[in-house]
Amino acid sequence: MLNALRLAIRNDLEAPEEARRFGSGYISGVLALILGGCALLLLLSQQYPALFSVDDLAPLRSNPIYIAAVQVLALMGFVLACVNLVLRRNKVLGFTALFLVLLTTTLGAIGSATLPRAAQVNLGVDWFVLNLLFKGFLFVPLEKLFCGDHKQPLFRDDWREDLSYFLVSGLFIQVMAFLSLAPSMAVLAHTTGWQGLRDAVASQPLALQFIELMLLSDFMQYGFHRLFHQIPFLWKFHAVHHSARTMDWLAGSKMHIVEIIGLRGLTIIPMYALGFSQDALYGYIFFVYLVSVWVHANLRFNDRWLAPFVVTPRFHHWHHGIEKEAIDVNFAVHFPWIDKLFGTYYLPGDKWPSGYGIGGHPVPKGYFQQLVYPFKGEKAQAPACTETPPAA
Numbered sequence: 001m002l003n004a005l006r007l008a009i010r011n012d013l014e015a016p017e018e019a020r021r022f023g024s025g026y027i028s029g030v031l032a033l034i035l036g037g038c039a040l041l042l043l044l045s046q047q048y049p050a051l052f053s054v055d056d057l058a059p060l061r062s063n064p065i066y067i068a069a070v071q072v073l074a075l076m077g078f079v080l081a082c083v084n085l086v087l088r089r090n091k092v093l094g095f096t097a098l099f100l101v102l103l104t105t106t107l108g109a110i111g112s113a114t115l116p117r118a119a120q121v122n123l124g125v126d127w128f129v130l131n132l133l134f135k136g137f138l139f140v141p142l143e144k145l146f147c148g149d150h151k152q153p154l155f156r157d158d159w160r161e162d163l164s165y166f167l168v169s170g171l172f173i174q175v176m177a178f179l180s181l182a183p184s185m186a187v188l189a190h191t192t193g194w195q196g197l198r199d200a201v202a203s204q205p206l207a208l209q210f211i212e213l214m215l216l217s218d219f220m221q222y223g224f225h226r227l228f229h230q231i232p233f234l235w236k237f238h239a240v241h242h243s244a245r246t247m248d249w250l251a252g253s254k255m256h257i258v259e260i261i262g263l264r265g266l267t268i269i270p271m272y273a274l275g276f277s278q279d280a281l282y283g284y285i286f287f288v289y290l291v292s293v294w295v296h297a298n299l300r301f302n303d304r305w306l307a308p309f310v311v312t313p314r315f316h317h318w319h320h321g322i323e324k325e326a327i328d329v330n331f332a333v334h335f336p337w338i339d340k341l342f343g344t345y346y347l348p349g350d351k352w353p354s355g356y357g358i359g360g361h362p363v364p365k366g367y368f369q370q371l372v373y374p375f376k377g378e379k380a381q382a383p384a385c386t387e388t389p390p391a392a
């Protein structure tokens with residue numbers, strides 16, 4: 001029965017484009033499912049923090065606003081589910097969303113339970129939900145307002161696949177943070193004589209530290225990023241990210257877990273080793289968290305005034321472009337002049353790429369297939385364009 005329900009939900013989510021048009025009940029059904037699921041997961045995180053929450057969010061879970069937000073999400077999910085039931089012939093999304101809302105209200109009435117300490121796994125369920133809602137509510141409206149002539153459906157092809165990457169990085173945030181910080185902690189343990197330098201760095205004005213972090217991080221990530229393009233074995237990990245054929249706010253989450261840990265682990269070593277203050281580090285981490293979404297988003301505006309100074313979406317979209325001219329260009333994260341310095345800058349006029357992805361599209365579809373793809377024995381395909389780009 002559960003398998004039949006799963007297939008029914010999947011079939012409706014992957015309905016033909018004509019069955020997903022505005023007014024068909026598709027959008028309301030998907031949104032109801034997402035909001036109902038978010039409400040349930042946030043409630044579980046509050047009532048069973050030993051299993052579903054990260055320790056850093058404990059003050060947020062105890063705030064009355066938290067449970068009020070859960071109730072608002074459940075109410076919105078209920079209303080949208082009713083809209084789906086009225087408009088759509090296939091009502092599986094609406095009924096499933098109603099079940100999630102009902103389960104949320106039932107568990108809320110029952111109250112919380114305390115689990116034994118040994119049972120604590122600390123999956124970042126609440127982090128995943130809050131992260132999804134924050135980015136979604138911020139960038140989806142921006143993409144609708146500033147997409148220019150390049151309009152894309154909200155639930156485009158492969159959105160569920162990219163959401164899987166979003167989910168995994170959110171659920172295992174603590175594990176990945178531990179693995180990413182391990183090299184920096186080892187360096188700190190063996191460089192105790194650097195304390196004078198660290199104190200001097202941390203005593204600088206916060207704004208100056210922030211600029212230094214941007215420069216330091218950009219040079220580090222430029223080198224790391226370029227290596228992943230030039231070494232065939234590493235390219236197979238990075239090819240997962242480049243396999244995205246649609247660029248939007250969700251596409252930036254599509255990264256192989258090995259690349260995430262390697263990128264974070266190596267690029268943050270200088271930040272910790274040099275002793276930047278905690279406020280500067282946290283501020284920069286939040287800034288780059290937004291930048292990673294910004295550069296992948298479907299935001300098409302006149303960037304001529306901004307492009308010479310900072311990385312814009314068009315600059316990074318050319319890094320993902322399927323044209324030959326887009327191969328191995330635009331590696332910088334913040335400052336385009338770094339690419340100019342190393343001869344990898346490409347930003348033609350006001351043009352955008354005609355398409356995205358890798359020539360031949362060698363990366364398989366599906367999260368788990370892409371997870372094992374780099375470890376397979378086939379010869380790694382270079383990030384070259386081997387087909388005629390699609391028409392704009």
